[in-house]
Amino acid sequence: MADIAMKRTAQQGTSIREQLRAMDDAEIVTSFLGGEERAFQELVERYQTRLLNFIYRTIGDREKAEDLVQEVFIRVYRHLHRFDRSKKFSTWAYTIASNLAKNELRNRSRNPLVLFQTIKGNWDDDDRPLQFEDTTARPDDLYRKRHLRELVAETVAKLPEHHRQVFVLRELEGKSYEEIAEITDCNLGTVKSRLNRARNAFAEIIEPWVD
Amino acid sequence: MIYGLLPEQPRVPRVRKAAKSISISLVALMNCREFRRKHDAYVDDTLSGVELEGMANHRRTCEQCAQLDTRIRRALLVAHNLPTIQPSAAFSERLQARLREERMSLDLVRQSEASFVVRRWYPLSASAFTALAVGVFAAAGLAVTVSLSDSENDVIRLAPVVASRPEVEPSVLMPSTMVAAVPAGMPMWPAVFVAQQAPWHFANDAAGR
Numbered sequence: 295m296a297d298i299a300m301k302r303t304a305q306q307g308t309s310i311r312e313q314l315r316a317m318d319d320a321e322i323v324t325s326f327l328g329g330e331e332r333a334f335q336e337l338v339e340r341y342q343t344r345l346l347n348f349i350y351r352t353i354g355d356r357e358k359a360e361d362l363v364q365e366v367f368i369r370v371y372r373h374l375h376r377f378d379r380s381k382k383f384s385t386w387a388y389t390i391a392s393n394l395a396k397n398e399l400r401n402r403s404r405n406p407l408v409l410f411q412t413i414k415g416n417w418d419d420d421d422r423p424l425q426f427e428d429t430t431a432r433p434d435d436l437y438r439k440r441h442l443r444e445l446v447a448e449t450v451a452k453l454p455e456h457h458r459q460v461f462v463l464r465e466l467e468g469k470s471y472e473e474i475a476e477i478t479d480c481n482l483g484t485v486k487s488r489l490n491r492a493r494n495a496f497a498e499i500i501e502p503w504v505d
Numbered sequence: 506m507i508y509g510l511l512p513e514q515p516r517v518p519r520v521r522k523a524a525k526s527i528s529i530s531l532v533a534l535m536n537c538r539e540f541r542r543k544h545d546a547y548v549d550d551t552l553s554g555v556e557l558e559g560m561a562n563h564r565r566t567c568e569q570c571a572q573l574d575t576r577i578r579r580a581l582l583v584a585h586n587l588p589t590i591q592p593s594a595a596f597s598e599r600l601q602a603r604l605r606e607e608r609m610s611l612d613l614v615r616q617s618e619a620s621f622v623v624r625r626w627y628p629l630s631a632s633a634f635t636a637l638a639v640g641v642f643a644a645a646g647l648a649v650t651v652s653l654s655d656s657e658n659d660v661i662r663l664a665p666v667v668a669s670r671p672e673v674e675p676s677v678l679m680p681s682t683m684v685a686a687v688p689a690g691m692p693m694w695p696a697v698f699v700a701q702q703a704p705w706h707f708a709n710d711a712a713g714r
């Protein structure tokens with residue numbers, strides 16, 4: 295189906311890049327499996343920022359988050375032919391990212407030195423690139439944004455791991471309860487109860503800073 | 506007045522009144538526990554109209570629940586407005602390099618698989634095929650030679666085997682006489698047994714025979 299759509303649009307004179315951009319995830323996956331290597335680049339462009347933010351907010355280490363996002367894409371590339379195309383691609387990609395983030399947190403809990411280095415890295419201002427910020431904004435806006443980001447990141451980091459993941463997926467990534475259940479491999483009731491606790495805990499921790 | 510038509514008219518207002526009273530009771534009966542239980546759905550805006558009204562009404566009347574609602578909504582607002590981070594400049598280059606490596610290794614795997622399949626279909630090289638052909642011809646020649654040669658000289662003759670039945674040795678405990686006496690009954694037993702066990706040297710005649 296994706297091939298037919300591509301041929302049709304190719305006849306109309308649009309570039310392959312534009313055709314890929316117009317497709318949904320399922321069509322892009324089909325196109326890639328049909329031999330169109332550029333389709334994978336489209337998937338990378340669509341998901342790199344989302345996955346980076348998700349992993350970063352889960353583990354709190356930007357550099358490691360980038361490494362893990364790369365690992366997600368490598369795994370997707372390697373196993374895409376085994377992907378069940380009746381499911382959503384985004385859920386699959388997030389599931390891989392979630393598992394990698396969980397492994398990273400587990401490894402850190404076994405190695406306190408890594409945890410200390412990560413925390414130290416987060417505290418060091420020089421290590422923080424400011425690419426996410428709008429350079430045209432006023433300095434006090436930049437400060438407020440950075441302060442907000444740090445505040446939320448620190449508050450999220452204080453949540454227990456299970457609650458944190460559900461909270462990030464729901465509140466920061468905007469996933470549905472059903473998708474979260476699939477990504478975290480939990481039932482719907484567990485997701486709801488974890489989210490309820492996470493929301494309450496988050497609100498309680500951040501309350502003194504936002505009042 | 507026809508009585509058959511009368512019930513139709515008052516029924517509609519009665520049902521409406523009942524629905525209204527249910528909604529009023531839901532609004533009135535909402536307690537703090539129920540408010541907290543439904544609060545996630547309230548924040549997600551997935552409650553029905555009646556429930557939404559009940560929550561809003563309870564919020565207006567209960568200061569504690571109103572504070573909880575405000576606190577959570579404000580915290581979530583902060584979280585939702587969190588600026589996103591972007592991948593670094595080197596991210597894309599590194600990923601492309603890793604993908605190239607991955608592609609190469611996958612190609613190698615595919616090639617090795619393909620060559621394995623080819624080997625399975627064409628298992629012999631030219632020299633191996635020649636050697637095998639020579640072997641087959643040699644075996645065929647040997648078979649023909651053997652079949653045409655004089656078979657009389659090749660037969661190995663062994664000494665004839667004569668089968669003989671071994672002689673049955675009489676058992677000390679169960680002599681043949683006793684065995685033969687078994688179907689006949691007990692009377693023979695003691696006699697035979699006594700005869701066997703008898704001290705024959707006392708039974709000699711005077712001449713000592």
